[in-house]
Amino acid sequence: MLLTQNSKLKTSFMLTIENISVNYGAIEALTNISMRVEQGEVVTLIGANGAGKTTTLRTITGLLEPTEGRILFEGKEIQGVATHKLVARGISMSPEGRGVFANLSVRENLQMGAYLRKNKTEIAEDVDTIFEAIDEIRSKGTTILLVEQNAHAALHHSDRAYVLETGKIVMEGPSKELAADPRIKEAYLGE
Numbered sequence: 693m694l695l696t697q698n699s700k701l702k703t704s705f706m707l708t709i710e711n712i713s714v715n716y717g718a719i720e721a722l723t724n725i726s727m728r729v730e731q732g733e734v735v736t737l738i739g740a741n742g743a744g745k746t747t748t749l750r751t752i753t754g755l756l757e758p759t760e761g762r763i764l765f766e767g768k769e770i771q772g773v774a775t776h777k778l779v780a781r782g783i784s785m786s787p788e789g790r791g792v793f794a795n796l797s798v799r800e801n802l803q804m805g806a807y808l809r810k811n812k813t814e815i816a817e818d819v820d821t822i823f824e825a826i827d828e829i830r831s832k833g834t835t836i837l838l839v840e841q842n843a844h845a846a847l848h849h850s851d852r853a854y855v856l857e858t859g860k861i862v863m864e865g866p867s868k869e870l871a872a873d874p875r876i877k878e879a880y881l882g883e
């Protein structure tokens with residue numbers, strides 16, 4: 693997910709998630725989660741299958757409605773705002789169901805970011821992994837919320853991380869610290 697700043701606004705908090713809960717019918721998929729992504733940061737959300745990563749992204753992009761809590765983009769509440777309007781405002785995501793390592797997804801991410809920044813020609817055409825793309829986008833100051841199955845790489849290419857377990861944030865901190873944490877190593881890094 694790329695978060696592109698509207699230059700007219702001067703807030704350092706690009707995305708703020710405050711105490712949101714999300715249900716699928718009787719199933720509570722997210723329970724009272726809070727996260728923030730500051731301008732220029734790469735923040736990753738890691739968690740096992742079923743932890744709620746996709747649900748978090750779907751909720752930010754307006755595809756699911758939280759039962760409680762608030763989501764703010766550049767300081768303004770965005771719950772209930774239509775997905776296409778959020779894209780126009782600077783929130784873009786690679787499509788569901790595509791491999792996050794697939795070149796297509798990378799290109800789409802880059803093109804979307806380029807389109808939103810209106811500097812398409814600056815984008816290199818040879819950027820061949822999602823992580824090269826992330827480093828490239830990051831170097832241009834775009835803010836990224838990275839949700840990735842590969843926790844090792846995600847922690848290596850991000851500034852801060854949140855750990856989601858069965859719909860709850862159980863740890864957060866600088867990615868370097870989490871990558872060195874014995875619990876994270878055992879549960880997510882296979883070390």
Ligand SMILES: Nc1ncnc2c1ncn2[C@@H]1O[C@H](COP(=O)(O)OP(=O)(O)O)[C@@H](O)[C@H]1O
Nearest residue numbers: 716719721739740741742743744745746747748
């Ligand atoms: N469409 C759905 N209907 C009912 N439950 C769902 C649906 N999508 C996801 N869930 C449940 O919500 C929880 C979080 O899923 P998900 O956000 O896909 O996790 P992740 O992306 O981390 O693998 C899981 O328990 C999953 O079974």
Ligand SMILES: [Mg+2]
Nearest residue numbers: 742745746747
């Ligand atoms: Mg998922």
